[in-house]
Amino acid sequence: MARIFTPKVVTANALLEGDAVWLTEDNTWTRNIAEAELITDEAHGDLRLLEAQARADEIAGAYLADARPGSSGPEPVHFREAFRTRGPSNYHHGKQAE
């Protein structure tokens, strides 16, 4: 039986600020995961990752992260990815403060 593909988003760190960004359907980088493109096809995901990695002057370290559809858009699955959408827990810094 074929392995079921878990939906993904393409994510990376912004080159200048270093914070988390996600790739949207219209090829922009967003700082809100809910605006990211939710990829449900493995081959399409691989292609989108390649396209993201080619944008060396905008981001660093692009990868595919598991995500699931939420009421307002994609949501993180793993706690690490959830932290990336917010910021650290010891100070009100990062995305939660923006």
Add this chain to the structure above:
Amino acid sequence: MYKYNDFDEGFVRARVAQFRGQVERRIDGSLTEDEFKPLRLMNGLYLQLHAYMLRVAVPYGTLNSAQMLQLALIADKWDKGYGHFTTRQNIQYNWPKLGDVPDMLEALADVGMHAIQTSGNTIRNVTADHFAGAASDEIEDPRPYAELLRQWSTDHPEFQFLPRKFKIAVTGAAEDRAVVRAHDIGLQIVRNDAGEVGFQVIIGGGLGRTPMVGKVLREFLPKADLLPYCEAIVSVYNLLGRRDNKYKARIKITVHENGLAKIQELVEERFVNIREDFSGHDQALLTEIEAAFVPPAFVKKPTDGYEAARLANPAFRSWTDTNLSGHKADGYAIVSISIKKHGATPGDATSEQMRVMADLAQKYGHNELRISHEQNVILPHVHKSDLAKVYAALREADLATANIGLASDIIACPGMDYCALATARSIPIAQEIATRFDELKIEHDIGQLKIKISGCINACGHHHVGHIGILGLDRAGVENYQITLGGDGTQTTTIGERAGPGFSADDIVPAIERLVTGYLDLRSDENETFLQTYRRLGMEPFKAILYPSEDKANAA
């Protein structure tokens, strides 16, 4: 203190200019991340979960007031107004912007500091006893040797691409406060039977996924042979160390796989070959360096006011009981400033607090500060008659927590709140444990207790050598915390033993509370520390406390 000469100054400035060009080429897209990454790491710049992180070296943990003030200025100008002191006596800035980093490095160079070799597979910042030059139990100040090692290892052409990172620590005291047995090379200043001073050379220690206690490679190394002998060790490792597997690349594995005897043979052989190349220039340099570390002009004055203040103010008395250590000079004390206020992030100081500490060092501390591997700041030379004033100023700045060496003086790595390698968070666990013990008001009854927390197997939080170690892991997508017991990072270094299954983030703090209050019932008397009780009784009674239901099930 060592002051940069023209060569040091020129080297550091040239490196800043070089890195400025590299950053420009990265931003305009002419360097890819793969090309840029090794260049930024050579200059201490990481990319983490939420931002870049700049790791600045504090060589052998020693700073003067001007340097501390500059660290505060950098925090305000290019970061979020604070810095994080680490277990390797460095300071980390968690929020720099890529384009600002060259200016930050330039500002560091202005006060004789840099971020060179704070990352990468090179010889890292050489660490030392944070009480160096002040401790009453010291044979010699280890810092001139640490500075000699820093100069030798900085940009050493043979050692820029080692199999893996390489860490050296030096101590001059019998009581090991620098965790030398958990370093790639640990150097302990000793006296031989003839009364000569030299080094006991320890190699192959380390924490991480395969924790090992260092082994003695040479019982006594004459002082003059320090550099050729260290160079022999590192060059043997450079050839023999594994490059096929990152997890087997540290020298501890090289020593383990080849055996100490073979390493000894190779190092001695290499040492004989290269020794004559060190034609005395290193010793001339050492003499120059030593001149920069002459002890300050200690003053002799009465300490009566100190005793009176102790009697008059119970809070001051409590602080002096926990936060002072014996000084070699009459009338002086070593002050440990706790950067572990209950509920705060271990090792984080605001720019304002840095300025207060710099000011106190200048006024009352012979212009010296230290960063300890336990993430506290030390004023190494304070006259007892000034302690009440120092305490009052620290209190104003929220820096007067009287908890050095106690349950809330916790080492914690940044964990998954910042670090890209982490598998779980460590900071909130440290905050909750400290807050809980403060609520219970029992940490002074508990006495000496070292709790150390790492957010992944790489063990930056030294959990293996904590009396109680906590390791945060990812278990099926949930944070999970394993407890180890009986670890020790001193001259009797011991790797802690795993107590059993891990605890959830909600259960770990109650588990630690159970463990510590359980110890109070187990100890023979109030002078027996947690570690001593553990050594006397072994794991079983502590296991029964940690896993009570299991115990009942077994008994039934």
